[in-house]
Amino acid sequence: GQQLNQSPQSMFIQEGEDVSMNCTSSSIFNTWLWYKQDPGEGPVLLIALYKAGELTSNGRLTAQFGITRKDSFLNISASIPSDVGIYFCAGRGGGSEKLVFGKGTKLTVNP
Amino acid sequence: GAVVSQHPSWVICKSGTSVKIECRSLDFQATTMFWYRQFPKQSLMLMATSNEGSKATYEQGVEKDKFLINHASLTLSTLTVTSAHPEDSSFYICSAVPGLADYEQYFGPGTRLTVT
Numbered sequence: 001g002q003q004l005n006q007s008p009q010s011m012f013i014q015e016g017e018d019v020s021m022n023c024t025s026s027s028i029f030n031t032w033l034w035y036k037q038d039p040g041e042g043p044v045l046l047i048a049l050y051k052a053g054e055l056t057s058n059g060r061l062t063a064q065f066g067i068t069r070k071d072s073f074l075n076i077s078a079s080i081p082s083d084v085g086i087y088f089c090a091g092r093g094g095g096s097e098k099l100v101f102g103k104g105t106k107l108t109v110n111p
Numbered sequence: 112g113a114v115v116s117q118h119p120s121w122v123i124c125k126s127g128t129s130v131k132i133e134c135r136s137l138d139f140q141a142t143t144m145f146w147y148r149q150f151p152k153q154s155l156m157l158m159a160t161s162n163e164g165s166k167a168t169y170e171q172g173v174e175k176d177k178f179l180i181n182h183a184s185l186t187l188s189t190l191t192v193t194s195a196h197p198e199d200s201s202f203y204i205c206s207a208v209p210g211l212a213d214y215e216q217y218f219g220p221g222t223r224l225t226v227t
Contacts, residue, residue: 003154033215042115042204042218043155088154097143097208099216101154 006102022073029091032072117219134205140185141207
């Protein structure tokens, strides 16, 4: 099935550092979502973006909906150990309810 | 709000047997639920879309006779893996959409299926 190109695949950072990850698509999406998944758990919605160019924050997290509607990025500022997990981007478009997921970015934060 | 539960959280079954997984929306009614499968270190792959009171819509390559989905009420959808084989071992996750003013998918905690 269709997938988004998400990068990087993994990141190893020190506590306190900022993190950036992004997703790109060959298709236009009307909605971009960012989820976090902890081991053995389901994904949890972090940020939802609905308009091209939109920049939205949720605490230390900031995400943007690319102006071309084909990309999005997620920034995490001042990382802490509990930020560890896998972050997935997801897109929705074409009038469909279905989400297309990226392959995930595995984040490791060293205390 | 928007809490989704799954039961069981993990299950081990023998090859050839059937397993039922339940997905419940606890504090909202969900007209649409989705079922995903996730293999280790991989992303979520959509298996089917389930609408209350109607037949599920399966994604290409997903056998509808093997993965039976029943969405009998606005708060419950079930996935039955029939005649399970070791290759069906995976993490199965459901999601539910509240509808009305909230169209996002809220995910359950997942069910780990191991077929021996």
